[in-house]
Amino acid sequence: MTSPAHTQYVYYTASTMDGFLADSNDSLDWLLTQPIDESGPFPISDLMAKTGAIVMGATTYQWVLDHTPGEPWPYPEQQTFVFSHRKFEKVHPSITVVSGQPAANRELxxxxxxxxxxxxxGGGGLAAAFAADGMLDEMVVSYAPVTLGAGRPLFDGAFDFELLETAQNRAFLIGRYRV
Ligand SMILES: NC(=O)c1ccc[n+]([C@@H]2O[C@H](COP(=O)([O-])OP(=O)(O)OC[C@H]3O[C@@H](n4cnc5c(N)ncnc54)[C@H](OP(=O)(O)O)[C@@H]3O)[C@@H](O)[C@H]2O)c1
Known part of the structure; x- marks a missing residue:
């Protein structure tokens, strides 16, 4: 009997060179002003074609709600799980709010x-919690040529990674790492 294939968990994100996902006010202005070629290396379309479920923390979900008012939910094809203790408006039927450790939600x-x-x-605390529970296979980080000095961390904890692949997409240096 063959065992079912292992589900691949990928943390795919953009970061400043000093390892921040957003500034201390959750602004992504540093990122959204950078040039990127949508059909260049590591396009989000490739990731989405391989993604059946999406997980994000409460701040990230709130950011999407705040920055896309009146727009349709961007990921209607996938099931999205928001890790939070808050009560959130459910803007699409594919969204579920969960809590607890990643491992406790693994089956779901x-x-x-x-x-x-x-x-x-993301964010970085949630990504680290997935890694700690053995539920993170790869990390793909697009580093923008920016430092912020402070902000929301890329990865909240001490882990070792193995660099598997690098690429450039306009302003971004992209690294694919095994966790
Ligand atoms: N650069 C990029 O490409 C990129 C990617 C992702 C995110 N971002 C940005 O980076 C920032 C990340 O914010 P953040 O560092 O605060 O991280 P976050 O993961 O988005 O939110 C953290 C919050 O999620 C909830 N949470 C996390 N783990 C949980 C668990 N196991 N159970 C229940 N609730 C849990 C908690 O909020 P509650 O207890 O209050 O519910 C926690 O304070 C955001 O501004 C986001 O927009 C940028």
Whole structure:
């Protein structure tokens, strides 16, 4: 009997060179002003084609709600799981609010992902919690040529990674790492 394929968990994100996802006020202005070629290396379209379930923390979900008022939910094809203790407006039927450790939600996430993988959107505390629970296979980071000095961390904890691949997309240096 063959065992089912292991679900791939990928933390795919952009970061400043000093390891921040957003500034201390959750602004992404440093990122949204950078040039990127949508059809260049590591396009988000490739990630989405391999993604059946999406996980994100409460601040990240709130950021999407705040910055896309009146717009349709951007990921209607996937099941999205928001890790939070808050009560949130559910803007699309594909969204579920969960809490607890990643491992406690493993069955739920992998059932939702089906034959596809899980995109860990962030933030860095949630990504580290997935890594600590053995539920993070790869990290793909697009580093913008910017430092902020402070902000929301890329990865909240001490872990070792193995560099598997690098690429350039306009202003970004992209690294793919095994966790
Ligand atoms: N550069 C990029 O590409 C990129 C990617 C992702 C995110 N971002 C930005 O980076 C920032 C990340 O914010 P953040 O560092 O605060 O991280 P976050 O993961 O978005 O939010 C953290 C919050 O999520 C909730 N949470 C996390 N783990 C939980 C668990 N196991 N159970 C229940 N609730 C849990 C908690 O909020 P509650 O207890 O209050 O619910 C926690 O304070 C945001 O501004 C986001 O927009 C940028």
């Amino acid at each position: 996430l992998e059932k939702a992902a089906g034959d596809l993988g899980v995109w860990v959107v």
